[in-house]
Amino acid sequence: SQTIHQWPATLVQPVGSPLSLECTVEGTSNPNLYWYRQAAGRGLQLLFYSVGIGQISSEVPQNLSASRPQDRQFILSSKKLLLSDSGFYLCAWSPRQAEAFFGQGTRLTVV
Amino acid sequence: KQEVTQIPAALSVPEGENLVLNCSFTDSAIYNLQWFRQDPGKGLTSLLLIQSSQREQTSGRLNASLDKSSGRSTLYIAASQPGDSATYLCAVNPHTGFQKLVFGTGTRLLVSP
Numbered sequence: 001s002q003t004i005h006q007w008p009a010t011l012v013q014p015v016g017s018p019l020s021l022e023c024t025v026e027g028t029s030n031p032n033l034y035w036y037r038q039a040a041g042r043g044l045q046l047l048f049y050s051v052g053i054g055q056i057s058s059e060v061p062q063n064l065s066a067s068r069p070q071d072r073q074f075i076l077s078s079k080k081l082l083l084s085d086s087g088f089y090l091c092a093w094s095p096r097q098a099e100a101f102f103g104q105g106t107r108l109t110v111v
Numbered sequence: 112k113q114e115v116t117q118i119p120a121a122l123s124v125p126e127g128e129n130l131v132l133n134c135s136f137t138d139s140a141i142y143n144l145q146w147f148r149q150d151p152g153k154g155l156t157s158l159l160l161i162q163s164s165q166r167e168q169t170s171g172r173l174n175a176s177l178d179k180s181s182g183r184s185t186l187y188i189a190a191s192q193p194g195d196s197a198t199y200l201c202a203v204n205p206h207t208g209f210q211k212l213v214f215g216t217g218t219r220l221l222v223s224p
Binding site: 006032034036043044045046049051059090092098099100101102103104 | 115143145147152153154155156157160200202209210211212213214215216217
């Protein structure tokens with residue numbers, strides 16, 4: 001069966017520090033991968049998606065970037081965090097044209 | 112621009128009641144619709160996926176319907192239990208091949224023993 005791993009679960013980072021969140025999927029190949037953010041009091045917003053290694057599409061302009069160095073690995077990064085980057089970050093995967101499955105999320109607090 | 116609305120925002124019921132959660136979307140050109148459950152501080156658990164060509168899907172005590180032409184979906188929960196307490200999210204996907212989901216803000220459900 002397929003599983004998705006996301007870490008760390010919680011993170012507190014100072015403003016201006018770098019960020020790296022990692023997500024890996026097991027039990028499938030060539031999945032579509034996604035990063036979503038859930039800000040306090042707001043719905044989930046799609047940040048990035050990827051259909052293959054090295055292929056990244058950004059949905060919203062922001063201070064973050066994403067990379068997919070391996071088929072089942074998706075990384076969310078920032079060179080310098082802003083206070084507004086705080087939120088709950090969720091990685092997801094989907095087979096082609098099928099339902100999406102989410103990880104357990106990372107709670108990021110920028111202080 | 113697709114917008115998804117969920118009503119009510121919060122719902123409190125006694126154990127054993129049947130209940131309906133509502134989801135509406137502004138653009139009927141969707142590929143599929145997915146219902147999720149989110150426990151506090153946790154990720155999303157997929158409950159049901161309805162393709163645009165389908166009218167409903169069932170899983171255990173859950174039944175989701177889709178009326179694409181009117182831009183509506185409902186999630187029916189039969190014989191509610193305290194363990195059903197969570198936030199329920201509706202999301203629509205306007206694209207083929209990807210799950211670029213547009214989410215509603217959810218319905219927070221509390222089932223009391």
